[in-house]
Amino acid sequence: DIQMTQSPSSLSASVGDRVTITCRASQPIGTYLNWYQQKLGRAPKLLIYAASSLKSDVPPRFSGSGSGTDFTLTIDSLQPEDFATYYCQQSFSAPPMYTFGQGTKLEIK
Protein backbone atom coordinates (compact mmCIF):
# COMPACT_ATOMS: atom_id res chain seq x y z
CA ASP A 1 0.00 0.00 0.00
CA ILE A 2 1.02 3.59 -0.57
CA GLN A 3 1.53 5.32 2.78
CA MET A 4 0.62 8.98 3.20
CA THR A 5 2.34 11.03 5.90
CA GLN A 6 1.13 14.49 6.88
CA SER A 7 3.00 17.12 8.82
CA PRO A 8 2.49 18.62 11.21
CA SER A 9 -0.03 16.48 13.08
CA SER A 10 -1.40 19.61 14.73
CA LEU A 11 -0.98 23.29 14.18
CA SER A 12 -2.03 26.43 16.05
CA ALA A 13 -2.66 29.60 14.09
CA SER A 14 -4.56 32.86 14.28
CA VAL A 15 -7.31 34.32 12.12
CA GLY A 16 -5.64 36.03 9.17
CA ASP A 17 -2.55 33.79 9.19
CA ARG A 18 -1.26 31.85 6.21
CA VAL A 19 -0.75 28.16 6.94
CA THR A 20 0.77 25.29 5.01
CA ILE A 21 0.20 21.57 5.55
CA THR A 22 2.46 18.99 3.95
CA CYS A 23 1.66 15.51 2.71
CA ARG A 24 4.28 12.99 1.56
CA ALA A 25 3.60 9.78 -0.34
CA SER A 26 5.74 6.67 0.14
CA GLN A 27 6.14 6.37 -3.64
CA PRO A 28 5.47 8.71 -6.58
CA ILE A 29 1.78 9.29 -7.26
CA GLY A 30 1.87 11.93 -9.98
CA THR A 31 -0.83 14.44 -9.10
CA TYR A 32 -3.33 11.87 -7.81
CA LEU A 33 -3.73 13.67 -4.52
CA ASN A 34 -6.85 15.07 -2.88
CA TRP A 35 -7.40 17.23 0.21
CA TYR A 36 -10.39 17.12 2.55
CA GLN A 37 -11.57 19.26 5.46
CA GLN A 38 -13.41 17.66 8.37
CA LYS A 39 -15.07 19.51 11.21
CA LEU A 40 -15.85 17.78 14.48
CA GLY A 41 -18.76 15.37 14.15
CA ARG A 42 -19.21 16.05 10.45
CA ALA A 43 -18.40 14.26 7.21
CA PRO A 44 -15.26 15.28 5.31
CA LYS A 45 -15.59 17.81 2.51
CA LEU A 46 -13.51 17.74 -0.67
CA LEU A 47 -11.41 20.89 -1.08
CA ILE A 48 -8.76 20.11 -3.69
CA TYR A 49 -8.50 17.29 -6.24
CA ALA A 50 -5.71 16.30 -8.62
CA ALA A 51 -3.25 18.09 -6.33
CA SER A 52 -4.16 21.63 -7.35
CA SER A 53 -7.72 21.81 -8.70
CA LEU A 54 -10.09 23.70 -6.44
CA LYS A 55 -13.58 22.24 -6.04
CA SER A 56 -16.06 24.74 -7.42
CA ASP A 57 -17.71 25.72 -4.11
CA VAL A 58 -14.45 26.08 -2.14
CA PRO A 59 -13.11 29.58 -1.36
CA PRO A 60 -9.98 30.59 -3.35
CA ARG A 61 -7.96 31.12 -0.15
CA PHE A 62 -7.41 27.34 -0.32
CA SER A 63 -4.77 26.12 -2.75
CA GLY A 64 -2.83 22.93 -3.39
CA SER A 65 0.45 22.16 -5.09
CA GLY A 66 2.93 19.39 -5.64
CA SER A 67 3.55 16.26 -7.65
CA GLY A 68 5.39 12.99 -7.27
CA THR A 69 5.78 12.44 -3.55
CA ASP A 70 5.49 15.89 -1.95
CA PHE A 71 2.34 17.98 -1.73
CA THR A 72 1.13 21.04 0.14
CA LEU A 73 -2.19 22.55 1.11
CA THR A 74 -2.05 26.28 1.76
CA ILE A 75 -4.73 28.40 3.37
CA ASP A 76 -4.30 32.15 2.91
CA SER A 77 -5.84 34.51 5.46
CA LEU A 78 -7.35 31.95 7.84
CA GLN A 79 -11.01 32.43 8.66
CA PRO A 80 -12.75 31.21 11.83
CA GLU A 81 -14.57 28.51 9.87
CA ASP A 82 -11.26 27.02 8.65
CA PHE A 83 -10.33 25.54 12.01
CA ALA A 84 -10.78 21.83 11.40
CA THR A 85 -8.84 18.66 10.62
CA TYR A 86 -7.37 18.28 7.13
CA TYR A 87 -6.64 14.99 5.38
CA CYS A 88 -4.73 14.19 2.23
CA GLN A 89 -5.65 11.10 0.19
CA GLN A 90 -3.91 9.39 -2.70
CA SER A 91 -5.96 8.13 -5.64
CA PHE A 92 -3.07 6.77 -7.71
CA SER A 93 -3.42 3.06 -6.97
CA ALA A 94 -4.88 0.86 -9.68
CA PRO A 95 -6.76 -1.26 -9.00
CA PRO A 96 -8.06 1.15 -6.35
CA MET A 97 -6.35 0.89 -2.95
CA TYR A 98 -6.84 4.42 -1.74
CA THR A 99 -5.17 5.68 1.44
CA PHE A 100 -5.50 8.75 3.61
CA GLY A 101 -2.96 10.62 5.67
CA GLN A 102 -3.30 10.64 9.43
CA GLY A 103 -4.74 14.14 9.49
CA THR A 104 -3.60 17.61 10.56
CA LYS A 105 -5.63 19.35 13.24
CA LEU A 106 -5.69 23.11 12.77
CA GLU A 107 -6.53 24.91 16.00
CA ILE A 108 -7.02 28.51 16.99
CA LYS A 109 -4.04 30.08 18.75
Add this chain to the structure above:
Amino acid sequence: QVTLKESGPVLVKPTETLTLTCSVSGFSLTNTRLGVAWIRQPPGKALEWLALIFSHDEKSYSASLRSRLTISRDTSRSQVVLTMTNVDPVDTATYFCARTHISPPGTFDYWGQGALVTVSS
Protein backbone atom coordinates in the same frame (compact mmCIF):
# COMPACT_ATOMS: atom_id res chain seq x y z
CA GLN B 1 -29.08 18.00 -5.33
CA VAL B 2 -26.76 15.10 -4.55
CA THR B 3 -27.34 13.36 -1.23
CA LEU B 4 -26.18 10.11 0.35
CA LYS B 5 -27.45 8.64 3.60
CA GLU B 6 -26.12 5.68 5.54
CA SER B 7 -28.32 3.36 7.57
CA GLY B 8 -27.73 0.28 9.62
CA PRO B 9 -27.46 -1.06 13.15
CA VAL B 10 -26.03 1.07 15.92
CA LEU B 11 -24.75 -1.91 17.91
CA VAL B 12 -23.40 -5.21 16.63
CA LYS B 13 -21.99 -8.12 18.62
CA PRO B 14 -18.52 -9.54 17.95
CA THR B 15 -18.42 -12.27 15.27
CA GLU B 16 -21.71 -11.06 13.76
CA THR B 17 -22.17 -9.70 10.23
CA LEU B 18 -22.66 -5.96 9.78
CA THR B 19 -24.85 -4.74 6.94
CA LEU B 20 -24.88 -1.06 6.01
CA THR B 21 -27.00 0.61 3.35
CA CYS B 22 -26.23 3.81 1.47
CA SER B 23 -29.29 5.45 -0.11
CA VAL B 24 -28.44 7.97 -2.82
CA SER B 25 -30.35 10.67 -4.64
CA GLY B 26 -29.49 13.34 -7.16
CA PHE B 27 -27.48 10.95 -9.32
CA SER B 28 -27.99 7.51 -10.80
CA LEU B 29 -26.14 4.33 -9.90
CA THR B 30 -26.35 3.47 -13.61
CA ASN B 31 -24.24 6.51 -14.56
CA THR B 32 -21.14 4.98 -16.14
CA ARG B 33 -18.87 7.73 -14.80
CA LEU B 34 -19.93 7.53 -11.16
CA GLY B 35 -19.52 5.11 -8.30
CA VAL B 36 -20.03 4.84 -4.56
CA ALA B 37 -17.37 4.14 -1.95
CA TRP B 38 -17.40 3.23 1.73
CA ILE B 39 -14.95 4.86 4.11
CA ARG B 40 -14.77 4.49 7.89
CA GLN B 41 -13.32 6.42 10.80
CA PRO B 42 -12.72 4.92 14.25
CA PRO B 43 -13.37 7.40 17.08
CA GLY B 44 -10.61 10.00 17.16
CA LYS B 45 -8.70 8.37 14.32
CA ALA B 46 -8.05 8.84 10.63
CA LEU B 47 -10.15 7.89 7.62
CA GLU B 48 -9.83 4.44 6.06
CA TRP B 49 -11.09 3.56 2.59
CA LEU B 50 -12.94 0.23 2.51
CA ALA B 51 -14.54 -0.50 -0.86
CA LEU B 52 -16.11 0.95 -3.97
CA ILE B 53 -18.46 -0.06 -6.77
CA PHE B 54 -19.12 1.40 -10.23
CA SER B 55 -22.11 1.11 -12.55
CA HIS B 56 -20.50 -1.62 -14.65
CA ASP B 57 -20.25 -3.60 -11.42
CA GLU B 58 -16.52 -3.08 -11.05
CA LYS B 59 -15.69 -3.59 -7.37
CA SER B 60 -12.56 -2.92 -5.36
CA TYR B 61 -11.73 -3.65 -1.74
CA SER B 62 -9.18 -2.67 0.86
CA ALA B 63 -6.47 -5.32 0.82
CA SER B 64 -6.50 -5.70 4.59
CA LEU B 65 -10.30 -6.24 4.77
CA ARG B 66 -10.98 -7.91 1.41
CA SER B 67 -11.84 -11.29 2.87
CA ARG B 68 -14.54 -9.80 5.11
CA LEU B 69 -16.19 -7.24 2.83
CA THR B 70 -18.82 -7.45 0.11
CA ILE B 71 -20.18 -4.43 -1.74
CA SER B 72 -23.27 -4.58 -3.95
CA ARG B 73 -25.83 -2.26 -5.46
CA ASP B 74 -29.57 -2.20 -6.08
CA THR B 75 -30.16 0.29 -8.87
CA SER B 76 -33.96 0.07 -8.58
CA ARG B 77 -33.71 1.31 -5.00
CA SER B 78 -30.71 3.60 -5.57
CA GLN B 79 -28.86 1.82 -2.78
CA VAL B 80 -25.37 0.48 -2.22
CA VAL B 81 -24.90 -2.16 0.47
CA LEU B 82 -21.74 -3.05 2.36
CA THR B 83 -21.51 -6.22 4.41
CA MET B 84 -18.69 -6.95 6.82
CA THR B 85 -18.43 -10.41 8.31
CA ASN B 86 -16.99 -11.49 11.65
CA VAL B 87 -16.89 -8.02 13.20
CA ASP B 88 -14.60 -7.19 16.11
CA PRO B 89 -14.52 -4.28 18.57
CA VAL B 90 -11.76 -2.70 16.42
CA ASP B 91 -14.42 -2.28 13.72
CA THR B 92 -16.19 0.28 15.90
CA ALA B 93 -16.28 3.38 13.73
CA THR B 94 -18.37 5.90 11.87
CA TYR B 95 -19.03 4.47 8.43
CA PHE B 96 -19.42 6.94 5.54
CA CYS B 97 -20.53 6.38 1.99
CA ALA B 98 -19.34 8.82 -0.65
CA ARG B 99 -19.75 9.42 -4.37
CA THR B 100 -16.71 8.85 -6.54
CA HIS B 101 -15.79 9.24 -10.18
CA ILE B 102 -14.15 7.24 -12.96
CA SER B 103 -12.11 10.35 -13.64
CA PRO B 104 -10.50 11.84 -11.77
CA PRO B 105 -10.35 8.50 -9.98
CA GLY B 106 -10.71 8.16 -6.25
CA THR B 107 -12.12 11.63 -5.65
CA PHE B 108 -14.93 11.62 -3.10
CA ASP B 109 -16.97 14.72 -3.84
CA TYR B 110 -20.16 14.11 -1.86
CA TRP B 111 -20.44 12.27 1.45
CA GLY B 112 -23.21 10.97 3.65
CA GLN B 113 -23.50 12.15 7.23
CA GLY B 114 -22.06 8.88 8.54
CA ALA B 115 -23.39 6.06 10.70
CA LEU B 116 -21.73 5.22 14.01
CA VAL B 117 -21.47 1.49 14.56
CA THR B 118 -20.33 0.06 17.88
CA VAL B 119 -19.12 -3.53 18.12
CA SER B 120 -19.59 -4.81 21.64
CA SER B 121 -21.00 -7.79 23.47
